[in-house]
Amino acid sequence: MKQFLGIVFFVFFGSLQAQEWQNSFDEAVTLANAEDKPIVLVFSGSDWCAPCIRLKKQILESEEFKAYASEHYVMYNADFPRKKKNELPQALEETNTSLAEKYNPKGHFPLVVVLDxxxxxLGKTGFNVRTMPKKYISILNGFIQ
Incomplete structure (x- = not known):
C-alpha cells in the first residue's frame, strides 16, 4: 500500500511540475500577460525533422527543463508535421504558418524564439546535440535579461 501511495504522490507531484504546452498561441499570449512570463515559441517538424525530435527528447522533455519551464516560461509549439496521420486542424495550421511568416521566415527547424x-x-536559437538542459535554460534566459 505504501508503494502505491508513493507512486500516486510522484505522479501527482510530477504533473504539477511538468511544463504545460499551450493549445493555441492566443492562449500563450494571454497567459504570458497574466503571469508576466516570456513565451518560448518552438518551431518544429515533429515527424520529419531529426534535430527537432532530438531537441524534444534531449532538452524539452528532460525533467530539469520541464520543472524550470513550468515556473518561468509559457510554452508554445508551432509544429509542421508532414505525415497525413499527424495533420493539424486547419485553424492551428494557419496559426502556425502565420507565426512562421513573422518569426521564422527562413524556415529554420528547429528554431526556438523567445518572445516577451x-x-x-528577445532572441532566437537552434539546437546543438552537445547542449544539456541546464545550458539550454541559460541560453534562453540570456535573451530575457
Whole structure:
C-alpha cells in the first residue's frame, strides 16, 4: 500500500511540475500577460525533422527543463508535421504558418524564439546535440535579461 501511495504522490507531484504546452498561441499570449512570463515559441517538424525530435527528447522533455519551464516560461509549439496521420486542424495550421511568416521566415527547424509578453523577439536559437538542459535554460534566459 505504501508503494502505491508513493507512486500516486510522484505522479501527482510530477504533473504539477511538468511544463504545460499551450493549445493555441492566443492562449500563450494571454497567459504570458497574466503571469508576466516570456513565451518560448518552438518551431518544429515533429515527424520529419531529426534535430527537432532530438531537441524534444534531449532538452524539452528532460525533467530539469520541464520543472524550470513550468515556473518561468509559457510554452508554445508551432509544429509542421508532414505525415497525413499527424495533420493539424486547419485553424492551428494557419496559426502556425502565420507565426512562421513573422518569426521564422527562413524556415529554420528547429528554431526556438523567445518572445516577451508583447510578442517582441528577445532572441532566437537552434539546437546543438552537445547542449544539456541546464545550458539550454541559460541560453534562453540570456535573451530575457
Amino acid at each position: 509578453k508583447h510578442q517582441s523577439v
